Amino acid sequence: MRRLARALVAALLLTAGTAVPASAADQCLAGASCLDGRLADGTPYLFVKPDHWQGTVIVGLDFAASGLADPLTARLVDRGIAVGGTTRTVTGWNIARAIDNQAEALSRFEAASGPARWAIASGESMGGFVSAGAAQVHPEVFDAAVPFCGGLGGAVGQWNQKLDTVFTLKTLLFPDRDLPVTGIPADVPGAQQAWISALAGAQATPEGRARIALAGAIGQLPEWGLAADGSETPLPRTVTERQEGTYLALAGGPLPYIGQAMSSRRQIEQLAGGNPSWNTGVDYARQLGNDPAVRELYRRAGLDLGADLARLAAAPRIAADPAAVAYLSRGIVFDGELDIPVLTVNGTGDQISTVAQQQSYGAVVRSAGNGPLLRQTYVQTAGHCTFTADEQETAIEVMLDRLRTGHWPSTAPRVMGGRYVPYTPPVFNRPFTATVSPGR
Numbered sequence: 001m002r003r004l005a006r007a008l009v010a011a012l013l014l015t016a017g018t019a020v021p022a023s024a025a026d027q028c029l030a031g032a033s034c035l036d037g038r039l040a041d042g043t044p045y046l047f048v049k050p051d052h053w054q055g056t057v058i059v060g061l062d063f064a065a066s067g068l069a070d071p072l073t074a075r076l077v078d079r080g081i082a083v084g085g086t087t088r089t090v091t092g093w094n095i096a097r098a099i100d101n102q103a104e105a106l107s108r109f110e111a112a113s114g115p116a117r118w119a120i121a122s123g124e125s126m127g128g129f130v131s132a133g134a135a136q137v138h139p140e141v142f143d144a145a146v147p148f149c150g151g152l153g154g155a156v157g158q159w160n161q162k163l164d165t166v167f168t169l170k171t172l173l174f175p176d177r178d179l180p181v182t183g184i185p186a187d188v189p190g191a192q193q194a195w196i197s198a199l200a201g202a203q204a205t206p207e208g209r210a211r212i213a214l215a216g217a218i219g220q221l222p223e224w225g226l227a228a229d230g231s232e233t234p235l236p237r238t239v240t241e242r243q244e245g246t247y248l249a250l251a252g253g254p255l256p257y258i259g260q261a262m263s264s265r266r267q268i269e270q271l272a273g274g275n276p277s278w279n280t281g282v283d284y285a286r287q288l289g290n291d292p293a294v295r296e297l298y299r300r301a302g303l304d305l306g307a308d309l310a311r312l313a314a315a316p317r318i319a320a321d322p323a324a325v326a327y328l329s330r331g332i333v334f335d336g337e338l339d340i341p342v343l344t345v346n347g348t349g350d351q352i353s354t355v356a357q358q359q360s361y362g363a364v365v366r367s368a369g370n371g372p373l374l375r376q377t378y379v380q381t382a383g384h385c386t387f388t389a390d391e392q393e394t395a396i397e398v399m400l401d402r403l404r405t406g407h408w409p410s411t412a413p414r415v416m417g418g419r420y421v422p423y424t425p426p427v428f429n430r431p432f433t434a435t436v437s438p439g440r
Contacts, residue, residue, distance in 0.1 A: 027068060032077050035084070035112050036064070043091060045105040047084025047113075048073060054080035055117030056400065059106050059134075059142075061088055061098060061127035071389040076396065082116070084109060088126060093268045095155055095331030098126070099133040103141045118403050121145040122396070124385040125353065128152075132342065132361070133332040139339035144399050148345045148392065149385040153357030155328045156276060157432035159268065161354065162261045163277040163318065164430065165219025165250075168284065171315045172211045172308055173202050182275045182318060184266035191266075192259045199251040199258065206301035209243050210294070214308065216246035217291045218284055220356040220429055221257060224349035225249035226383040233382065239293045245382075249351035255384050257351045268328065274321030276328040282317070285309045287429045334361055334433055336368030341402050343375045343411070345395050348423055349382035360428035375411045378423035391418045 028034035029048055036046040046064035047057070058076065060067070063085030067073050073083050086105050091098040106119055121131035121142045128150025135145035151158040166181045179198060180191055202208025216223070224236055225248025236242045250257045269275060288294065288309070298305040342365075346358050358376055365374045375398075379391055394416050401409045413420040 029068065029074060029077055035109060037108060039086065039101055039104050039108070041090055041097065041101070043086050043089070043101050045084065045086045045101075045108060047082060047105075047109045048077055049082045049109075049113055050077045050080045052080045053082055053113070056080075056120065057082040057084065057106065057109060057116045057118070058120045058122050058396065059102050059109075060085035060121070060123035061102065061130045062086075062123060062125075065089070072392050075389060075393055081396075082109070082113070085123065085127075093155075093264065093271055093331075095126075095130060095133060097331075098130045099137050099332065102130060102134045103138045106141060118143045118400070120396070120399060122148065123150075124148040124387075125150065128344075128353070128385075129155075132334070132344070135340055135342050136332065136334060136337060142340060144340050144403055145342045146345070146395050146399050147342070148387060148395070149347060149350055149353045150344070151353045151357055152334065152344065152361035153354075153428050153430065154334050154360070154432055155331055156325060156333065157360060157428065157430050158354075158357055159265065159277045159328065160279070160430040160432065161219055161357075161428075162257075162265070163279055164282065164284070164287065165215050165221065166258070166261055167279055167315075167318065168215035168218050168312060169199070169212070171312055172214070173208060174198055180262070182265065182269070182277065184262050184269060186266075188263050188266050191262045192256075195258045195262065196251050196256060199247070203247050203251075206297075207303055209247070210297040210301040210303055211308065212247055212250065213243045213294050213297045214288065214305070216250060217294050218287050218429070220354050220426060221246055221249050222349040222351055222355070222382070223249075223293075224382045225351060226253040226255075226386075228252060228254065230254045230383075232386070235380070239296050242293050243297055245349075249349070249382075253351070253383065255352065260352055269324070272321070272324035272327040274324035275318070276320055276324035278318055278320035278325075280317045280319050284312045329432075334364050336364035336366070336370055336433070338365060338368070338370040338373045341373050341375075341399065341408075343377065343395055343399050343402070345377050345379060345387065345391070346425075347379050347381040347383065347386060348421065349380075350384050352384040355423075355425045356428040359425040360431050360433065363428075363431075364433045375408055377411050377413075377416060378421055378425075380419045380421040380423075388418060391420070394418065394420075
């Protein structure tokens with residue numbers, strides 16, 4: 001029925017003459033042909049189809065922007081797998097539109113190339129988020145999804161989590177500084193630099209390091225980050241190394257958490273017409289729990305952790321604009337309803353798509369009774385979406401095996417190889433799902 005639905009849509013598009021001849025053909029990979037064009041909303045799309053196409057196509061959010069240069073593309077095309085997708089240049093944080101665009105892009109490919117045997121939604125970062133959304137919203141179109149490093153706490157949940165981090169930093173370290181938490185100004189680079197400079201100053205003092213660690217723990221940031229040149233630091237072992245890792249994830253690496261917390265929030269607030277995040281009623285002492293590393297850093301700094309938690313509890317809270325919450329909820333709140341298999345892949349040290357969000361996604365899928373359709377895997381790596389092509393190809397092959405046989409192959413780390421590791425993510429502090437939606 002899924003292939004029939006796709007075939008009907010493709011036939012309509014072909015009749016309407018909407019398949020666009022490939023203007024990217026001169027850039028295409030050897031042994032393949034390219035198809036590109038624009039969707040109804042103007043979003044570019046691009047597909048690479050191997051000359052010996054075996055019937056599988058992988059569709060992702062960012063392929064039209066950079067997919068031809070991705071080493072994984074050449075590997076998959078060499079195996080006879082078509083790869084393609086859209087860009088986020090039109091949609092940005094309009095996630096609902098981006099999800100629908102994946103289905104429309106697939107229909108354009110099939111109108112020109114014929115029905116696919118297997119259509120897999122995949123992608124990294126927002127692309128991983130969108131591919132998980134496509135699995136929920138368009139199971140009649142896609143056969144499976146492989147989200148890499150996606151923020152699977154959902155749009156509302158992940159931005160509440162980011163609010164917790166930035167609110168804690170502002171309250172405890174910079175209460176009198178003009179550093180935005182919400183209401184990000186148009187001068188986003190200025191806001192980013194102001195925050196990064198302030199945090200660099202705080203990191204130079206024991207008191208600042210303790211409070212950075214507290215904010216990181218409350219916001220569930222990794223304690224492992226990339227150096228400024230993008231190289232991976234050693235896996236942290238000591239309390240000092242773990243705090244340094246939190247700082248790198250927050251403000252010191254090539255893609256700092258605080259920078260994205262400014263730039264993406266600005267875009268979201270503009271699209272949503274207000275602030276979609278809140279911390280009214282949030283108990284930060286509960287979110288922290290008994291974190292020995294934070295307590296040790298507070299002891300070293302001569303600070304009273306209880307007093308800082310009391311300051312957080314007494315600080316004026318931030319309320320959300322209900323209309324903005326409704327906007328962000330449309331793109332997307334995960335409800336656990338799956339009709340197709342999904343394999344997630346996340347780095348244990350990802351500072352943007354924090355690994356705790358994977359726990360939220362898994363929990364809601366299982367609560368809906370769809371656990372057998374989900375497998376979740378973890379790669380021991382620092383930084384955002386820092387997978388090797390081997391690690392990505394392994395995940396795609398696992399899903400192809402699942403589609404061919406109807407049964408999951410082993411996803412044990414010793415079988416997956418590379419840097420796949422056994423890992424249990426912490427419980428996500430700010431769940432916002434169809435079944436768990438705290439008051440605001």
